[in-house]
Amino acid sequence: MAQVTCVVCEGQVTLPEGAMEGEILLCADCGTELELVSLDPLTVEEAPQVQEDWGE
Amino acid sequence: MLRILFTRLRQEEKLLVEAARRLDIEVSLEDVKDRVWGGSAPEEDVFLCRCIGHGQNLALARHLEGRGRRVVNPAAVMELCGDKLATTAALEAASIPQPAYRLALSEEGALAAVEEIGYPAVLKPVTGSWGRLLAKVNDREAAEAVVEHKSHLGAHHQIFYVQQYIEKSGSDVRAFIVGGEPICAIRRESGHWITNTARGGKACAQPVEGELDAVLRRVHRAIGGDFLAVDLFGTDGGWLVNEVNDGAEFRNSIAPTGVDIPAAVVRHCAGLGRLRSR
Known part of the structure; x- marks a missing residue:
């Protein structure tokens, strides 16, 4: 199972099966939401904060 | 495509693309955050706009429709659903039952509106989702505090939408409409007065029949659209329509209902012609 390093706390975050670019991952160590911005090479960034008009 | x-x-976008592939529908899943719009696209493409920001989704829909492309949901439907007051006005024009409400444009007006509605009352931002910034006020002191706080939150919050609080015995209903057909519904249960499943509300199946089916069809006639999620309260006097969502999240509604909601959506999209009106 592929893993990526959290950009905030350097904890290891496991990618779910079939992970796609744009997907949000949660770092279990520090709780940061990470956006998977590239699968090759595996790269994550801090996900944008929720905006006022986000949702359904 | x-x-x-x-x-x-x-999860919803992943489920939609998986459903399309399963149904052999030509599909493309596109992250559009950093894209520049204005180029060409094949006329037969149908665009299922699922941007998480309502304003961005609407902007994209308007642009694509301007180019003659078919967008799900149409921009006009996004506009109606993205503004609770616009939704309310459309429902009211169609005589569809909904909780009583008042509109006010100042702090003084908002407090008078709450007093007219009676306690408890619910103050809602006209835009927003996931139950964000909803406030149930149980008395005058709470109303004064919430209204004062809202007065510092910017222009959107100077439109005061005050709604009657509906006692719902801990549950309310969310129903899904695809292509004008009510396809399934869940009953949401929560110990909290906000029952949104995005905030931990639990879901179980709610049969769509009789009066509920009829109300949902009336909602679709009033709002239009390809894929809607309608929130309703069941009361002794019948169903009241609370909100209509144009960018529905449905991950928590598939298992309880046994209905493949993403498959229904992509099948509908695949059958759309270009620029059919709502």
Whole structure:
């Protein structure tokens, strides 16, 4: 199972099966939401904060 | 081709693309955050706009429709659903039952509106989702505090939408409409007065029949659209329509209902012609 390093706390975050670019991952160590911005090479960034008009 | 556009990939977008592939519908899942719009696209493409920001989703829909492309949901439907007051006005014009409400444009007006509605009352931002910034006020002191706080939150919050609080015995209903057909519904239960499943509300199946089916069809006639999620309260006097969502999240509604909601959506999209009116 592929893993990526959290950009905030350097904890290891496991990618779910079939992970796609744009997907949000949660770092279990520090709780940061990470956006998977590239699968090759595996790269994550801090996900944008929720905006006022986000949702359904 | 069915082009599913997103800015933040949720479970829903993954389920939609998986359903399309399962049904052998030509599909493309596209992160559009950093894209420049204005180029060409094949006329037969259908765009399923799933951007998480309502304003961005609407902007994209308007642009694509201006180019003659078919967008799900149409921009006009996004506009109605993205503004609770616009939704309310459309429902009211169609004589569809909904909780009593008042509109006010000042702090003084908002307090008078709450007093008219009676306690408890619910103050809602006219835009927003996931139950964000909803406030149930149980007395005058709470109303004064919430209204004062809202007065510091910017222009959107100077439109005061005050709604009657509906006692719902801990549950309310969310129903899904695809292509004008009510396809399934869940009953949401929560110990909290906000029952949104995005905030931990639990879901179980709610049969769509009789009066509920009829109300949902009336909602679709009033709002239009390809894919809607309608929130309703069941009361002794019948169903009241609370909200209508144009960018529905449905991950928690598939298992309880046994209905493949993403498959219904992509099948509908695949059958759309270009620029059919709502």
